[in-house]
Amino acid sequence: MRISTITNWAYGATVALTLVSGAAFLLAGQAWQAERAALESRLDHDRAVEMLVAADGTLGDSARGFAMHRDPRHAATFRHELTDARRRERAIERLDELGAPTSEKDALVDLDRASRALRSVEMEAITAIERGDVAYGQARLFDENYAADQEALVAAARRFERQVDERTGRALVAAQAQADRLTLIARIMLAITAALFLGVLYFVVSRRIARPLVRMSGVVSRLAEQDYAVEMPEDGRRDEIGDMAQAIRVFRENGLERERLETERARDQVVRDALAQMMHRMQGCDTQEELAEVVACFAPQVFPELTGALFAFDPTRNLLIDLGRWGEPHRTETTFVPARCWGLRRGRPHVSNGGRHDIACPHLQDLDASDSLCVPLVAQGETVGLLYFEEISKEPDRDRNAPRIYLEIMAENVGLALANIGLRQTLRTLAIRDPLTGLYNRRFLDETLNRELEQARRTGAPLSCIMIDIDHFKRFNDDHGHDAGDAVLQRVAQIIARHSGPADHPCRFGGEEFALVLPATDLAGATARAEEMRVAVRDIAIAHHGRPLGPITASFGVAELPPRANATVLLQLADAALLEAKREGRDRVVTDEAGRAAA
Secondary structure, three states, X not given: OOHHHHHHHHHHHHXXXXXXXXXXXXXXXXXXXXXHHHHHHHHHHHHHHHHHHHHHHHHHHHHHHHHHHOOHHHHHHHHHHXXXXXXXXXXXXHHHHOOOOHHHHHHHHHHHHHHXXXXXXXXXXXXXXXXXXXXXHHHHHHXXXXXXXXXXXXXXXXXXXXXXXXXXXXXXXXXXXXXXXXXXXXXXXXXXXXXXXXXXXXXHHXXXXXXXXXXXXHHHHHHHOOOOOOOOOOOOOOOHHHHHHHHHHHHHHHHHHHHHHHHHHHHHHHHHHHHHHHHHHHHOXXXXXXXXXXXXXXXXXXXXXXXXXXXXXXXXXXXEEEEEEEOOOOOEOOEEOHHHOHHHHHOOOEEEEOOOOOOOOXXXXXXXXXXXXXXXXXXXXXXXXXXXXXXXXXXXXXXXXXXXXXXXXXXXXXXXXXXXXXXHHHHHHHHXXXXXXXXXXXXXXXXXXXXXXXXXXXXXXXXXXXXXXXXXXXXXXXXXXHHHHHHHHHHHHHHHHHOOOOOOEEEEEEOOEEEXXXXXXXXXXXHHHHHHHXXXXXXXXXXXXXXXXXXXXXXXXXXXXXXXXXXHHHHHHHHHHHHHHHHOOOOOEEEOHHHHHHO
């Protein structure tokens, strides 16, 4: 039974008993009122009889005093007190009308008759004395008949008083007994009510509340400390404590769920932070290799259960090139055409499942039970690369979808980063490359020469420069046209680029003049390189619009950076050697030995 039901029944019984006790107390109060009324009635009757007897005595004394002294004041006092006595007699008659029994009425009649007879004698005697018949008046007041009448009056008063005392005494005793009986009943009902209340209170508080609460207090304390591993005691009661235990059980389950959600949220925040850091790092990447390094660093933090690789699309060769890997992905090829990937064909992520639930990409090998995922990287509507993932875990109950909600974010940002790197490389190429020859321009030469100068001073390595000028190019341009001149410039630039090492910087200095900066190369090495290029230029044969052009030669000036000289001095020395080669007849290599010695 529920505690509320028990308490409701107990409350109802308590209320009923309380009402009975209250009714008993009300009846007892009424009995007390009746007892008080009986007592007051007895006192009133006693006072009335005593006043009547006293009045009769006073009237008699006044009448005899007048008879003896003939003082008019005694007669006035008699008449005044006679008026009061009659008023008291009317009061006694009123009490008789309020319910005096027959015996008391008879006693009142006798008392009234005796009082009237005695007053009549006294009035007759006073009247006679006032007329002058003193002897008659005194005889009437002092004879034996008058004394007998007085005794009869006193006897009637005492008899009436005795009867009133008996009746009012019986009424008072009955009222007292009734009041005591009702008071006892009220006290008994009140004691029963208190016992019921205390018994129910003990049962409910001790047995149904205190003991279960003591068992649950430890559980609640551990739950307050967020220790949701505590086990709830089984309590099958269907009452409020059972409901409380069920609520605590639900709270514990909610706490466990909230703890799980907090863990997931914390893990999710870690992933978001890793993605944010990766995006910040990608903004600072200048090359695809740097971007691949950033992705390889942060991708395992975002997708710890996945290995993978980053591929960049090379439109010139129509190939996807492996830029970098993390983990050990082993199924995909390092280089493949876009047609061999279903993700690139469809333009959306594609899962190649080891269970053959979907078709696998042709660039994958050795599929097993785990999945592989290809995510195209698209920027501004163009495919710029591919993100490839392999699952490490093969457990069937793993969460396959939890990390993939970030694939779109990661793919979008990596795609944009690849596109931005491509755009920056294009802009950089336009800024530092000569569009006709493909060599570096004069701006790049100035920046690079200063940088190589600092490097040479720091390491102590030599630094050389070759200035190249096509002989009689203006006349050749005038004779064959600008298109033919451009073709000659392009062929000479190709020769210079072919004879340049990985660390060298071939540049178009201006017009038909070129410069080649050779780090870590001394004057002898630079002179040998210039001679090779001179021979290669002289041996080329160029045809334009179907007709061969005349022979082409070039002059070369070579200089090595003197100690404590700047970049401008190096260019000036190489240019001076070039002018010397032109003065000596062109198609030759001249070194700046004299200028170096002078410096």
